[in-house]
Amino acid sequence: MNINDYVVEKAKNANLAVRKLGTLDTNIKNNALIAMAEALEKNKNNILKANSIDIENAKKAGTTTALIDRLTLNEKRIIGMAEGLRSVAALPDPIGEVTGMWKRPNNLNIGRIRVPLGTIGIIYEARPNVTVDAAALCLKSGNSVVLRGGSEAINSNLEVYKTINDAAIKAGLPKGSIEFIDITEREAVNILMKLNKYVDVLIPRGGAGLINNVVNNSTVPVIQTGVGNCHVYVHSDADLHMAENIIVNAKTQRPAVCNAMETLLVHKSVADKFLPKLGDTLRAIGVEIRGCSETQKILPYANPASEEDYEIEFLDLILAVKVVDSLDEALDHIYKYSTKHSESIITNSYEASQRFLKEVDSAAVYVNASTRFTDGGEFGFGAEIGISTQKLHARGPMGLNELTTIKYIIYGNGQIRK
Amino acid sequence: MNINDYVVEKAKNANLAVRKLGTLDTNIKNNALIAMAEALEKNKNNILKANSIDIENAKKAGTTTALIDRLTLNEKRIIGMAEGLRSVAALPDPIGEVTGMWKRPNNLNIGRIRVPLGTIGIIYEARPNVTVDAAALCLKSGNSVVLRGGSEAINSNLEVYKTINDAAIKAGLPKGSIEFIDITEREAVNILMKLNKYVDVLIPRGGAGLINNVVNNSTVPVIQTGVGNCHVYVHSDADLHMAENIIVNAKTQRPAVCNAMETLLVHKSVADKFLPKLGDTLRAIGVEIRGCSETQKILPYANPASEEDYEIEFLDLILAVKVVDSLDEALDHIYKYSTKHSESIITNSYEASQRFLKEVDSAAVYVNASTRFTDGGEFGFGAEIGISTQKLHARGPMGLNELTTIKYIIYGNGQIRK
Numbered sequence: 151m152n153i154n155d156y157v158v159e160k161a162k163n164a165n166l167a168v169r170k171l172g173t174l175d176t177n178i179k180n181n182a183l184i185a186m187a188e189a190l191e192k193n194k195n196n197i198l199k200a201n202s203i204d205i206e207n208a209k210k211a212g213t214t215t216a217l218i219d220r221l222t223l224n225e226k227r228i229i230g231m232a233e234g235l236r237s238v239a240a241l242p243d244p245i246g247e248v249t250g251m252w253k254r255p256n257n258l259n260i261g262r263i264r265v266p267l268g269t270i271g272i273i274y275e276a277r278p279n280v281t282v283d284a285a286a287l288c289l290k291s292g293n294s295v296v297l298r299g300g301s302e303a304i305n306s307n308l309e310v311y312k313t314i315n316d317a318a319i320k321a322g323l324p325k326g327s328i329e330f331i332d333i334t335e336r337e338a339v340n341i342l343m344k345l346n347k348y349v350d351v352l353i354p355r356g357g358a359g360l361i362n363n364v365v366n367n368s369t370v371p372v373i374q375t376g377v378g379n380c381h382v383y384v385h386s387d388a389d390l391h392m393a394e395n396i397i398v399n400a401k402t403q404r405p406a407v408c409n410a411m412e413t414l415l416v417h418k419s420v421a422d423k424f425l426p427k428l429g430d431t432l433r434a435i436g437v438e439i440r441g442c443s444e445t446q447k448i449l450p451y452a453n454p455a456s457e458e459d460y461e462i463e464f465l466d467l468i469l470a471v472k473v474v475d476s477l478d479e480a481l482d483h484i485y486k487y488s489t490k491h492s493e494s495i496i497t498n499s500y501e502a503s504q505r506f507l508k509e510v511d512s513a514a515v516y517v518n519a520s521t522r523f524t525d526g527g528e529f530g531f532g533a534e535i536g537i538s539t540q541k542l543h544a545r546g547p548m549g550l551n552e553l554t555t556i557k558y559i560i561y562g563n564g565q566i567r568k
Numbered sequence: 569m570n571i572n573d574y575v576v577e578k579a580k581n582a583n584l585a586v587r588k589l590g591t592l593d594t595n596i597k598n599n600a601l602i603a604m605a606e607a608l609e610k611n612k613n614n615i616l617k618a619n620s621i622d623i624e625n626a627k628k629a630g631t632t633t634a635l636i637d638r639l640t641l642n643e644k645r646i647i648g649m650a651e652g653l654r655s656v657a658a659l660p661d662p663i664g665e666v667t668g669m670w671k672r673p674n675n676l677n678i679g680r681i682r683v684p685l686g687t688i689g690i691i692y693e694a695r696p697n698v699t700v701d702a703a704a705l706c707l708k709s710g711n712s713v714v715l716r717g718g719s720e721a722i723n724s725n726l727e728v729y730k731t732i733n734d735a736a737i738k739a740g741l742p743k744g745s746i747e748f749i750d751i752t753e754r755e756a757v758n759i760l761m762k763l764n765k766y767v768d769v770l771i772p773r774g775g776a777g778l779i780n781n782v783v784n785n786s787t788v789p790v791i792q793t794g795v796g797n798c799h800v801y802v803h804s805d806a807d808l809h810m811a812e813n814i815i816v817n818a819k820t821q822r823p824a825v826c827n828a829m830e831t832l833l834v835h836k837s838v839a840d841k842f843l844p845k846l847g848d849t850l851r852a853i854g855v856e857i858r859g860c861s862e863t864q865k866i867l868p869y870a871n872p873a874s875e876e877d878y879e880i881e882f883l884d885l886i887l888a889v890k891v892v893d894s895l896d897e898a899l900d901h902i903y904k905y906s907t908k909h910s911e912s913i914i915t916n917s918y919e920a921s922q923r924f925l926k927e928v929d930s931a932a933v934y935v936n937a938s939t940r941f942t943d944g945g946e947f948g949f950g951a952e953i954g955i956s957t958q959k960l961h962a963r964g965p966m967g968l969n970e971l972t973t974i975k976y977i978i979y980g981n982g983q984i985r986k
Contacts, residue, residue: 169903173926252948258937260947265929267959346783350959365764366787371960392982399984485587507977508591511683519676519980528985529678529976530670541685541768541973542789543961555959558947559925562937564810566817567946 153333157341160329161348164269164294167326172266172292174323176243179290182321183239187232189317190282190310194228200309201278208302216406220276221303231282231310234533238286241532244550245292248559259561264554266292268350271342272535273298273364275356278306284355285314285328287535291553294327296349298342300356301334308332343368351543355536373544375536378408378491379463380521383480383506385497386417390424392518393496394431399520400494402435406465408537409492409514409524413460413470415480418444421473425449437467444473460487477502481509488512491539492521513539513546571751575759578747579766582687582712585744590684590710592741594661597708600739601657605650607735608700608728612646618727619696626720634824638694639721649700649728652951656704659950662968663710677979682972684710686768689760690953691716691782693774696724702773703732703746705953709971712745714767716760718774719752726750761786769961773954791962793954796826796909797881798939801898801924803915804835808842810936811914815846817938818912820853824883826955827910827932827942831878831888833898836862839891843867855885862891878905895920899927906930909957910939931957931964 151159190197201223208218244264251261270293272284281297288295299307311330319325331338343352346369353373354364361376382400384393400411416424421444429439429449439445440459441452452471459470460483474480484493494516495506503517514524524547526534531549538544544552569577608615619641626636662682669679688711690702699715706713717725729748737743749756761770761782770790772782779794800818802811818829834842839862847857847867857863858877859870870889877888878901892898902911912934913924921935932942942965944952949967956962962970 169927169929172929254946254948258941268929369784371789371958373960389982395982395984403985509587511587511590511686512975514976514978516978517980519978519983520985522985523676523978523983524976528672530672540789542791545973546976555963557930558932558942558964560932560934560937560941562935564807564813565937565941566813567821567938567940 153335153337154341156333157331157338158345158348160331161269161271161296161342161345163326164296164329165348167294167324168266168268168292170324171289171294171327172245172268174292178322179243179292180239182318182323183235183286183290185317185321186282186286186314187235189313190228190232190235193309193313194225197228197306197309197313198223198225200305203305204303213302217276217302221278221306223278223306227279231279234279234283235286238290238533241290241550243290244554249556256565257563258565261559262556263559264551265557267553267555269294269296269348270553271296271298271349271352271370273339273342273352273354273356273360275300275360276303278303278310280355281307281310281330282314283533284535287533287550287553289318289323289327291550293553294329296329296331296342298331298339304332304334339363340367343370346370353536373536373538373548374540376408376539377463377489378410378537378539379413379461379487379489380409380411380491381413381415381484381488381493382411382521383415383484383493383495384417384420384424385477385495385499385502386419387498387502388420388496389498390420393424394428396494396496396518396520397428398431398435400522401432401437401469402467403522405467408463409521410465411469411521412462412464413472413487415472415474415483417477417480418473418475421445421448425471432469435467437469439469439471441471442473445471463489477505481506484510489539491537492516492524494519494521513537571753571755572759574751575749575756576763576766578749579687579689579714579760579763581744582714582747583766585712585742586684586686586710588742589707589712589745590663590686592710596740597661597710598657600736600741601653601704601708603735603739604700604704604732605653607731608646608650608653611727611731612643615646615724615727615731616641616643618723621723622721631720635694635720639696639724641696641724645697649697652697652701653704656708656951659708659968661708662972667974674983675981676983679977680974681977682969683975685971685973687712687714687766688971689714689716689767689770689788691757691760691770691772691774691778693718693778694721696721696728698773699725699728699748700732701951702953705951705968705971707736707741707745709968711971712747714747714749714760716749716757722750722752757781758785761788764788771954791954791956791966792958794826794957795881795907796828796955796957797831797879797905797907798827798829798909799831799833799902799906799911800829800939801833801902801911801913802835802838802842803895803913803917803920804837805916805920806838806914807916808838811842812846812849814912814914814936814938816849816853818940819850819855819887820885821940823885826881827939828883829887829939830880830882831890831905833890833892833901835898836891836893839863839866843889850887853885855887857887857889859889860891863889881907895923899924902928907957909955910934910942912937912939931955
C-alpha cells in the first residue's frame with residue numbers, strides 16, 4: 151500500500167468510528183479509559199524496552215539532553231500516564247449537555263446540545279505521553295483520533311498505542327476510535343493535512359516549525375497552540391514584594407513552557423527602587439537580564455535588549471526588561487510584541503487593573519498573579535490538550551469542552567415557514 | 569501602489585482599528601449603525617445610479633436573469649438595508665458579557681468574557697446588501713471588517729461602502745473599522761487569504777466555487793458556509809397530513825436556499841398511501857420527482873434518481889425520493905449523503921424522534937418541522953451573517969455571538985504557582 155492509501159485508510163477508519171463513538175454511553179467510555187490505564191501498567195516492561203530503542207537511536211543521532219529527557223519513559227512516567235487516563239475517566243462527560251433551550255413565538259423549541267467535533271488529528275513531537283493524553287481527551291469527548299507522533303519516539307509511541315488501543319477495543323470502543331500513523335516520512339503529514347473529508351480538526355503540538363508547517367499547509371481546520379511571549383507589567387503603585395514574588399515565579403519556576411514570562415515592563419516611578427533588588431534575586435537564580443537603556447542605567451550588569459529580544463520567546467533563564475513612562479506605554483508595548491497568550495499587571499489601582507483587563511487582547515489577562523496559571527488543570531478543567539493561541543473556536547487552555555461542537559435540536563409539531 | 573501593498577494596507581488599517589473599536593461603548597456603536605442607515609436613505613439616488621451601471625454591464629455580459637435580480641437595487645431594497653442596520657443597532661451588545669466566573673482553591677477568580685474576534689474578512693458575490701449586512705454585524709460585535717465584493721457589483725458596492733463608511737467615521741468609529749477592497753482581480757483575494765498577521769477569520773459568502781477556493785487556499789482560519797443537502801424522513805407512524813405540509817414547505821417555499829429540502833426518505837409501510845397524494849401536490853407546483861425504483865413503482869411519472877441526485881443540492885424545484893425499509897436505513901442514507909446542514913424526521917414515535925435527534929450529525933436536527941427554519945432570524949438571533957456548515961467555532965446560523973471569541977480575566981492577590 152502506498153503512503154497516500156495508508157493515511158487515507160487510517161483517517162477513514164477513524165471517521166467511521168465516530169458515528170458509534172459519538173453517541174456511546176458515558177460508562178462505556180469511562181470503563182475503556184480505565185482499562186487502557188490498567189493495560190499500560192501491565193505492559194510497562196515492553197513499553198520501556200521500546201523506549202530504550204528510541205533513546206539509543208537519539209543518542210546515536212547526537213540529540214540534545216533536553217530532548218532525550220522529554221523522550222525518556224520510566225516506570226513513574228508510565229504510572230503518570232495511567233493516572234492521567236483515570237483522571238480523564240473521572241471528569242464529567244461533556245457530550246449531550248444542553249447548553250440552552252428556548253421557545254420561539256411559533257412554539258418551536260430550539261436547543262443547543264454539545265456533540266463531538268468528529269475526528270481529531272494530533273500531530274506531535276518527542277513526548278510519548280501525548281499518545282495517551284491526547285487519546286484520552288479525544289475519546290472522553292466522543293471524538294476519534296488520528297495520532298501522528300514524531301520519528302524520534304516511534305518505537306515508544308507504537309508500543310503505547312498498541313497497548314491502549316487493544317484495551318479500548320476490548321472494552322467496547324469501536325475499531326478506529328484511535329488510529330496511529332506509523333509512517334515517519336513527512337509525506338504522511340502532508341496527506342493528513344488535506345483530508346477534509348475525514349478529519350474535522352488538526353491540533354499540532356510541538357515546536358514552532360511543526361506548528362507553522364501545519365498552519366500554512368493544512369486545508370483541514372487547525373487549532374494553533376504554542377508561542378507565549380508573556381509580559382508582566384509592574385505599575386507605579388504595585389506592591390513591590392508581591393511583584394518580585396510573581397516575577398520570580400513566572401520567569402524561573404519552569405522557564406521552558408509557554409506560560410512562562412519573557413518580558414518585564416516596569417513603570418519609571420518605581421524602577422529605581424524595584425529593579426536592583428529584583429535583579430539581585432534573579433541573578434542569584436541564574437537569570438540573564440537584557441534591558442532597555444533605562445534598565446541598564448539602573449542595572450549596570452544588564453545586557454542591552456535588542457528589538458528581537460522583545461519579540462521572541464526565550465524559553466530559557468533570560469528576561470527582557472523595559473522601563474515605561476505610563477500604563478499606556480505598557481499597553482502599547484504589549485500590543486506590539488505580545489503573542490496574545492498571557493499577560494499580568496501588578497497594581498493596586500482599580501482603574502489600571504480594569505484598563506489592563508479590558509484593553510489587553512490576550513487569551514489570559516491577570517491582575518496580581520503569575521502568568522504560569524494559564525493551564526487547563528490550574529483553570530479547573532481537569533486536563534488540557536494544549537493552549538490555543540488563536541481566536542477561532544477555542545482560546546487559552548483547551549479542556550474537554552473545547553473538543554466539542556454543538557448542534558441544534560428542534561422540537562416541532564408541524565411548523566412550516568411562512 | 570501594487571496590489572499586494574494595497575491589500576496589506578487595507579487589512580493593516582482594519583487590524584489597527586480593532587484596538588479601539590473592540591472596547592468602544594455600546595452607545596457609540598449603535599449610534600454609528602443608525603447614522604449609517606440614515607446615510608443610505610439620504611444617498612439612495614447615487615446608489616441607484618451606481619447600481620444601474622452594474623446592471624447595464626451585467627446585461628452586456630449576458631448575465632442570467634436570476635443573477636441580475638440579485639444584483640439589482642431599488643428604493644425598497646435600500647430601505648431594507650437601512651432597516652437591517654437599525655435592527656442590528658437594537659440587538660444586545662455581545663461584547664463584555666461574562667459567560668462564567670469561578671473561584672479556584674487558591675482564591676484566583678477566573679472569568680470568561682466575550683470579546684471581538686478582531687478583523688473579519690468577508691469575500692462575497694453579487695448581492696450589494698452583503699456590504700451593509702456584514703459590516704453591521706461585524707461592527708456591532710466590535711470587529712473591524714475587510715470587505716471584498718465581486719466584480720459584477722463593484723460600482724454599487726463602492727457607493728454603498730463610501731456612504732456607510734463616511735457615516736460610521738463621523739459617528740465616532742475609528743478609521744479602518746470598515747475597509748473595502750475595490751480591486752476586482754482575483755489576486756486581491758489570494759493575498760487576503762494569506763494575511764494571518766492582520767486578519768483573524770475569513771467568511772466566504774457565495775457559490776461553491778468561491779467557497780472551495782477560500783477553504784483550499786486560505787491560511788487565515790475560515791468559517792465555511794454553504795451547501796445544504798437537506799433531508800426529510802417520513803417515519804412509519806407519521807401524521808401524513810403534517811408530513812405533506814412540511815415537505816411542500818421545505819421543498820417549494822424558497823427552493824434556491826441552503827435550508828430547502830433536497831431529498832425525501834419515506835418508510836416503506838406508508839409509501840403506497842403517502843406518495844401518490846404528495847406527488848400530485850408537488851406536481852401541481854411544478855416539482856420534478858426523481859425516485860428510486862420503489863418510488864417509480866408508486867409514481868410512474870417519477871424520473872429515475874441517480875447516485876448524483878442523492879448527492880447534490882438541486883436549489884431548484886426537483887426532489888429526490890427514496891423508499892427505505894427502516895429508520896436505520898434512513899439514518900444510513902443521511903450519514904452517507906448529508907452535507908450536515910438540516911434534517912427533519914416526521915414521526916409520532918418517541919423512540920424514533922430521540923434516535924434521530926441523537927444520531928443525525930447535522931447543524932440542525934428537527935422533529936416534525938420544516939428544515940426552512942435553519943436561519944438566524946428564525947432561531948431568534950436577530951440577524952445572521954451566514955450558516956456555518958463546519959464544526960469548528962460556529963455551527964448552524966451565525967449571529968452576533970458567533971462573531972466573538974472569549975478571553976479569560978483572572979483576579980489574583982499575589983498567587984504564584986507551586
